[in-house]
Amino acid sequence: MDNSNYLSLFLEESKENLENISRNLLLLEKDSQDASIIDDIFRSAHTLKGMASTMGFNAMASLTHSMENVLDEVRKNKLFLSPAIIDLLLQCYDFLDLCLQDVELTGSEGERDASELKQGLLSFISDTQAEPVQEKEDKKGQAKAKDKQEEAQIVEHISDVDLDVYQKDIISESGQQGFNTFNIKIQLVSDCLLKSARAYIVFRELETLGEIVASNPSAEDIEEEQFGNTFSVILVTTSDVEAVKHVLDLVTELESVEITQISTETEKPVVNDIEVGKHQKASPQKKTTTSSKLGKSIRVDIDRLDSLMNLVSELIIVKNRIQSENSYEQDKNLLESVEYLGRVTTDLHETVMKVRMVPVEIVFNRFPRIIRDLAKETHKSVELITEGSNTEVDRSIIDELSEPLIHLIRNSIDHGLETKEERIKNGKPETGYIYLRAYHEGNNVVIEVEDDGQGLDIDKIREKIVKLDLASEETIKETDDNQVMSFIFEPGFTTSDAVTNISGRGVGLDVVKTKIEALGGIVDISTGKSKGTKFTIRLPLTLSIIKALLVKVSDEKYALPLGSIAEILEVESEQINKLKEQELIQYRGQLIPVIRLKKLLKTPEDNIREPDRLIMVIVKKGERHFGLVIDDLVGQQEIVIKSLGEYLADIQIVSGATILGDGSIALILDINHVA
Amino acid sequence: MTLDYDMEAYKDVQYIVFRLDDEYFGASVKHVESIERFSPITRVPTDKESTIGVINLRGEVIPVVDPKKMLGILDSQSKQNSKSRIIITDISGNKVGILADSAVEVCEIDKKMIQENIKMLKGKNKDFFKGVAQIKDRYVMIIDFEQLLWSES
Numbered sequence: 085m086d087n088s089n090y091l092s093l094f095l096e097e098s099k100e101n102l103e104n105i106s107r108n109l110l111l112l113e114k115d116s117q118d119a120s121i122i123d124d125i126f127r128s129a130h131t132l133k134g135m136a137s138t139m140g141f142n143a144m145a146s147l148t149h150s151m152e153n154v155l156d157e158v159r160k161n162k163l164f165l166s167p168a169i170i171d172l173l174l175q176c177y178d179f180l181d182l183c184l185q186d187v188e189l190t191g192s193e194g195e196r197d198a199s200e201l202k203q204g205l206l207s208f209i210s211d212t213q214a215e216p217v218q219e220k221e222d223k224k225g226q227a228k229a230k231d232k233q234e235e236a237q238i239v240e241h242i243s244d245v246d247l248d249v250y251q252k253d254i255i256s257e258s259g260q261q262g263f264n265t266f267n268i269k270i271q272l273v274s275d276c277l278l279k280s281a282r283a284y285i286v287f288r289e290l291e292t293l294g295e296i297v298a299s300n301p302s303a304e305d306i307e308e309e310q311f312g313n314t315f316s317v318i319l320v321t322t323s324d325v326e327a328v329k330h331v332l333d334l335v336t337e338l339e340s341v342e343i344t345q346i347s348t349e350t351e352k353p354v355v356n357d358i359e360v361g362k363h364q365k366a367s368p369q370k371k372t373t374t375s376s377k378l379g380k381s382i383r384v385d386i387d388r389l390d391s392l393m394n395l396v397s398e399l400i401i402v403k404n405r406i407q408s409e410n411s412y413e414q415d416k417n418l419l420e421s422v423e424y425l426g427r428v429t430t431d432l433h434e435t436v437m438k439v440r441m442v443p444v445e446i447v448f449n450r451f452p453r454i455i456r457d458l459a460k461e462t463h464k465s466v467e468l469i470t471e472g473s474n475t476e477v478d479r480s481i482i483d484e485l486s487e488p489l490i491h492l493i494r495n496s497i498d499h500g501l502e503t504k505e506e507r508i509k510n511g512k513p514e515t516g517y518i519y520l521r522a523y524h525e526g527n528n529v530v531i532e533v534e535d536d537g538q539g540l541d542i543d544k545i546r547e548k549i550v551k552l553d554l555a556s557e558e559t560i561k562e563t564d565d566n567q568v569m570s571f572i573f574e575p576g577f578t579t580s581d582a583v584t585n586i587s588g589r590g591v592g593l594d595v596v597k598t599k600i601e602a603l604g605g606i607v608d609i610s611t612g613k614s615k616g617t618k619f620t621i622r623l624p625l626t627l628s629i630i631k632a633l634l635v636k637v638s639d640e641k642y643a644l645p646l647g648s649i650a651e652i653l654e655v656e657s658e659q660i661n662k663l664k665e666q667e668l669i670q671y672r673g674q675l676i677p678v679i680r681l682k683k684l685l686k687t688p689e690d691n692i693r694e695p696d697r698l699i700m701v702i703v704k705k706g707e708r709h710f711g712l713v714i715d716d717l718v719g720q721q722e723i724v725i726k727s728l729g730e731y732l733a734d735i736q737i738v739s740g741a742t743i744l745g746d747g748s749i750a751l752i753l754d755i756n757h758v759a
Numbered sequence: 760m761t762l763d764y765d766m767e768a769y770k771d772v773q774y775i776v777f778r779l780d781d782e783y784f785g786a787s788v789k790h791v792e793s794i795e796r797f798s799p800i801t802r803v804p805t806d807k808e809s810t811i812g813v814i815n816l817r818g819e820v821i822p823v824v825d826p827k828k829m830l831g832i833l834d835s836q837s838k839q840n841s842k843s844r845i846i847i848t849d850i851s852g853n854k855v856g857i858l859a860d861s862a863v864e865v866c867e868i869d870k871k872m873i874q875e876n877i878k879m880l881k882g883k884n885k886d887f888f889k890g891v892a893q894i895k896d897r898y899v900m901i902i903d904f905e906q907l908l909w910s911e912s
Binding site for chain 1: 799801802803804805807810813814815818819820821822824853854855908
């Protein structure tokens with residue numbers, strides 16, 4: 085069978101399972117008593133194993149198998165979950181994670197050697213197996229190993245399919261969970277032309293009922309028509325013989341079908357039979373919950389959502405166009421329908437946008453592990469507190485978010501938090517806290533990374549700026565703290581004197597800044613000496629449609645994202661003061677810079693004398709405000725962001741363009757670069 | 760760039776001939792997506808002298824450049840009138856419009872008809888000039904749009 089169709093599904097699900105394993109392992113580290121967590125890990129490992137082996141990723145399958153064995157012992161209370169085991173399991177996680185990355189990039193799992201890990205895992209088990217197996221009324225564990233052996237023999241005996249140890253394991257376990265296992269021998273008619281295609285149909289039909297654990301010859305051989313007229317498969321299913329027969333009846337060109345049930349129960353002691361009965365009762369319930377979940381959500385290719393979003397964008401442009409025709413206002417019916425159309429398109433846009441939203445949890449979930457490792461490495465005690473991890477962000481943003489956040493967290497642990505001794509000396513609790521928060525604010529998503537460490541030393545930064553020749557000593561003395569702080573985002577800037585394994589090489593914060601700005605967001609920093617440092621990232625909710633204020637500068641129309649506008653004021657021109665070359669105005673008790681868009685945008689000269697009253701749009705860039713002088717207000721509108729294309733990529737003050745109702749173009753100003 | 764087509768393939772190469780002031784230019788149609796009539800150009804704030812602005816081409820925002828500035832051989836600035844055309848180029852998915860005073864024709868130019876080693880073009884602009892071809896009674900300077908638009912930094 086061609087696996088490529090399933091590859092993306094495999095990747096997605098395996099990633100989820102891996103994340104689950106890692107998260108739960110960290111939970112276990114705190115509370116190794118919770119049996120439900122162990123069960124959860126076990127399930128994830130099991131699914132992972134099953135999927136990896138069907139996809140032919142044997143290294144992954146065999147490692148997860150070993151992990152499962154260890155977890156099983158733990159589950160049965162035969163093995164105490166020591167930190168050493170957790171460490172080793174986390175290493176296994178790393179290994180699997182690398183394999184997955186390889187699969188994603190190259191389609192194969194790579195040539196890694198897991199034997200050391202497997203050996204390590206085995207050593208824990210062999211310790212326990214030295215103990216005599218107790219025949220007590222332990223849950224399902226009773227003589228399971230023995231059962232397994234027997235089952236395996238039966239399986240080998242009945243089936244003409246060669247099975248490896250994992251497949252046997254799957255079969256025997258499925259048996260215990262009340263699944264039926266069938267050995268199905270299929271003979272194709274002698275004049276069957278496309279044997280592999282026919283076989284493929286058989287596979288596909290059978291897979292609607294359950295899982296095909298193995299086949300003889302192997303799936304690859306069947307695909308390449310390396311078989312005679314017969315082949316056998318082993319199917320694990322909840323359905324009965326009749327259902328299997330029924331499904332195969334629908335496939336043509338089959339000469340004969342022979343179905344044998346591989347029974348795993350008959351040989352079992354009576355006690356186990358009751359157990360099995362219980363399981364059978366339990367498993368249909370389990371089945372229904374998963375199937376109902378399946379019914380409610382589907383996986384959709386992100387490209388399809390993108391094209392859906394594009395269509396919605398087109399619709400909004402058309403709507404704007406109808407609204408800009410004046411004539412419709414005279415006809416009451418038309419007016420009503422156009423307003424209705426407006427509401428529907430807005431709703432449609434919001435709905436499509438929501439479909440594209442995913443919780444930041446996906447990214448946040450990786451951090452406990454990273455923090456644990458970094459804390460160990462730096463011998464600091466660190467606790468991570470996440471808030472608002474269900475805050476949703478556009479899918480395209482999520483993918484780009486993890487790298488900058490990792491940088492910030494590394495930074496916090498390495499530079500921000502003090503060592504245990506220092507913290508105690510400064511009267512702080514030994515454990516340093518890192519807060520990871522996400523929340524919505526207007527049209528933005530805000531993500532904060534805060535630590536309660538030593539904070540940034542402004543004087544040290546000033547020193548460093550001069551040392552690195554980024555500014556002269558005189559100018560830096562006069563610069564205010566906020567601006568000094570912005571220097572730490574410069575490439576090559578580091579306050580740390582020592583370069584450590586984690587950070588201090590001076591790459592990092594500039595990467596964070598570039599990445600966030602590329603997404604149309606901004607990074608802010610606030611710090612207090614010995615109070616800690618807080619990085620605040622503000623990102624747009626969506627990347628394609630925004631609400632904007634349309635303004636006129638000379639005769640040109642520009643769009644300002646509504647999310648960054650604080651207020652619109654009318655000011656007397658004499659209210660503007662000049663300090664050196666910079667114009668300033670008093671705004672809420674603060675002097676804020678005034679920017680004349682006409683000058684900034686180099687609009688063609690006009691001879692209009694400056695009026696006494698100016699229209700000023702107060703915009704905010706993070707915590708700071710700026711006043712933009714415009715010539716006229718046009719109105720507020722939902723606009724579709726269109727890229728200016730690569731050819732004009734060097735224009736920074738414009739983040740894109742939009743097409744207005746009359747077909748003309750308005751450029752969208754990028755407040756972060758204007759101000 | 761050396762091209763290793765066989766002789767038959769050369770003949771099939773189609774060129775678009777357009778006019779800038781009184782001079783004729785030709786470029787291979789392989790990079791040309793369409794030729795558009797007048798369309799209002801929205802100015803963009805840039806220091807690139809050759810960039811005129813952007814146009815709305817059926818919902819797409821496309822930059823338009825003035826080739827006269829880029830070619831550096833003509834002094835006047837392009838103005839749109841009823842004869843002006845915007846040649847929309849598409850080079851690996853990036854679309855850029857080129858403002859021409861008029862589009863003359865699309866014709867076949869055999870590679871052999873292009874005289875390559877003509878020393879009439881000043882140093883820095885040489886890269887996008889491929890040579891000169893005589894078509895009927897006029898001389899057409901052959902330029903490469905890809906080099907013209909994307910090679911200068």
